Amino acid sequence: MVDPPLLDVRDLRAGYGAFAVLHGVSLSVLPGEVVAVLGSNGVGKTTLNRTLSGLLRPRGGSIGFAGEEIAGADHAAIVRAGLVHVPEGRRVFPNLTVRDNLLLGSYARGRAERAQSLDRVFDIFPRLAERLRQRAGTMSGGEQQMLAIGRGLMARPRLLILDEPSLGLSPLLVEEMFALIGRLRGEGLSLLLVEQNVMQSLAVASRAYVIEHGRVALSGTADALSRDARLRAAYLGL
Amino acid sequence: MALLMPALVGGLLTGGVYALVALGLTLIYGVLHIVNFAHGSLLMMAMFGAWLLAAKFGLDPLVALPLLAAIMFAVGWALYRFVIGRVAHGDDRAILLATLGVAVVLDNLALVLFTGDTRTIETPYALQMIQAGPLLIPLAKLIAFACALLLAGALWAFLALTDTGRAIRAVAREPEGAALVGIRPDRIFALAYGIGIACLGAAACLLLPSFYVSPQVGGVFVLVAFTVVVLGGMGSFPGAVVGGLLVGITENLGGLYLGEDLGPICVPLLFIAVLLVRPTGLFGSVR
Ligand SMILES: Nc1ncnc2c1ncn2[C@@H]1O[C@H](COP(=O)(O)OP(=O)(O)OP(=O)(O)O)[C@@H](O)[C@H]1O
Numbered sequence A: 001m002v003d004p005p006l007l008d009v010r011d012l013r014a015g016y017g018a019f020a021v022l023h024g025v026s027l028s029v030l031p032g033e034v035v036a037v038l039g040s041n042g043v044g045k046t047t048l049n050r051t052l053s054g055l056l057r058p059r060g061g062s063i064g065f066a067g068e069e070i071a072g073a074d075h076a077a078i079v080r081a082g083l084v085h086v087p088e089g090r091r092v093f094p095n096l097t098v099r100d101n102l103l104l105g106s107y108a109r110g111r112a113e114r115a116q117s118l119d120r121v122f123d124i125f126p127r128l129a130e131r132l133r134q135r136a137g138t139m140s141g142g143e144q145q146m147l148a149i150g151r152g153l154m155a156r157p158r159l160l161i162l163d164e165p166s167l168g169l170s171p172l173l174v175e176e177m178f179a180l181i182g183r184l185r186g187e188g189l190s191l192l193l194v195e196q197n198v199m200q201s202l203a204v205a206s207r208a209y210v211i212e213h214g215r216v217a218l219s220g221t222a223d224a225l226s227r228d229a230r231l232r233a234a235y236l237g238l
Numbered sequence B: 001m002a003l004l005m006p007a008l009v010g011g012l013l014t015g016g017v018y019a020l021v022a023l024g025l026t027l028i029y030g031v032l033h034i035v036n037f038a039h040g041s042l043l044m045m046a047m048f049g050a051w052l053l054a055a056k057f058g059l060d061p062l063v064a065l066p067l068l069a070a071i072m073f074a075v076g077w078a079l080y081r082f083v084i085g086r087v088a089h090g091d092d093r094a095i096l097l098a099t100l101g102v103a104v105v106l107d108n109l110a111l112v113l114f115t116g117d118t119r120t121i122e123t124p125y126a127l128q129m130i131q132a133g134p135l136l137i138p139l140a141k142l143i144a145f146a147c148a149l150l151l152a153g154a155l156w157a158f159l160a161l162t163d164t165g166r167a168i169r170a171v172a173r174e175p176e177g178a179a180l181v182g183i184r185p186d187r188i189f190a191l192a193y194g195i196g197i198a199c200l201g202a203a204a205c206l207l208l209p210s211f212y213v214s215p216q217v218g219g220v221f222v223l224v225a226f227t228v229v230v231l232g233g234m235g236s237f238p239g240a241v242v243g244g245l246l247v248g249i250t251e252n253l254g255g256l257y258l259g260e261d262l263g264p265i266c267v268p269l270l271f272i273a274v275l276l277v278r279p280t281g282l283f284g285s286v287r
């Protein structure tokens, strides 16, 4: 028997003002799966993420999450349901300490299990544990990205959306980031991964969707897509 | 020397209440990034509230403090929800007009309701003095100072140590990030505005035993509060406290050494001097 999808997006439409960005996107994430979303700049990947996490109201279509319809739901309720979005550009709280940033990660969850969540984050990011009192705004870009993911994990996500987590990182840190994604996958976390690093994303994902012109242009298993001539031509110049 | 100490202490005591008024202003600025031009008028309204509770219901201002702070919180919250929040994220001119408009309405409402007379209340402790070594300290001012610092400390602890306090600080700089952890920025804005105005309810109760109230009284304090906030650093919590005390002391020492006529130039001079050396204020940081 096949598991029902954790995330089931059908014909999702979204945009800003008179400007439509998503013209009907359908995709799904199964429990425990890492799914990559690929596409060139400006096709609407971030818009998709913001719509899924309730920051932007969808204009049509449906978003099923863990069996519930969440399209148009309040963003706080969506976080509480376990859909957590680590945004492009990190958006940590620069004026707050690392500790306060992490504690706010569990804002929607309340204080229960907060200590365990913190221990888990410190286990994954020992460097954050050493910097508890440092203001997030004074950290390096790589450290801020770790903090942003740590803050996301504090919400005890069932599905974690990562929007370009490797953006702006040095090659060494990019390796670390993908190793981390592999680790989270190993722990059974479901991930929706938006990335520009196409080959590395396909290596860590089980399936992927390629978005073009506000629609899914290509989808399939990561293996099949990494051999796909169209994808190689469009994104790798091969 | 015999005159210096009393002036210093007197200034410090007055400065405590200045700090409380300025804290409300700086909190609103720091979180909402708006300048609350209605601040003085809302303080005036709170002072009339304290006066009414004392004169008509016999409630001592210190007893009325929690009640009036709660009432002013509700007033601030509603004001944000229904007036200021509607324009808070648009054009700066809109927010200027909205807060100034609220001020004009309140000032004239007070004139209609209370006429232009100045009013005072009598409390048993208003004229009492406390002997501290060679110093005679007015009890009402000492109580006001202690309460103001206590409230400032409580507010600091709230902002530093509670989830809601952290959420307020988070929304101040990163509302989108805050939304992503499940905070509702709009609720936090209303809350922060309400708390800023609640500070005025408390300050009114501390001021009234030793100060008068009239529809124009807000103007006296609003200028001081703006001076304190800019001097301390816009949006800075310690800046508002230190600035408040500093302005209180400077005002008194100026009066002592330069007299009634020239004395009032000391605070503006201090203001200019500080800004020349530190354009972002004592505790202000460059964004
Ligand atoms: N707040 C906004 N208001 C108006 N248009 C917007 C807004 N945010 C994004 N857009 C537009 O929507 C389109 C999609 O943007 P989006 O950020 O979703 O792209 P993206 O796929 O994430 O790009 P990138 O890979 O560069 O991050 C772009 O044309 C962008 O200019």
Ligand SMILES: [Mg+2]
Residues within 6 Å of the ligand: A045, A046, A047, A088, A163
């Ligand atoms: Mg993007």
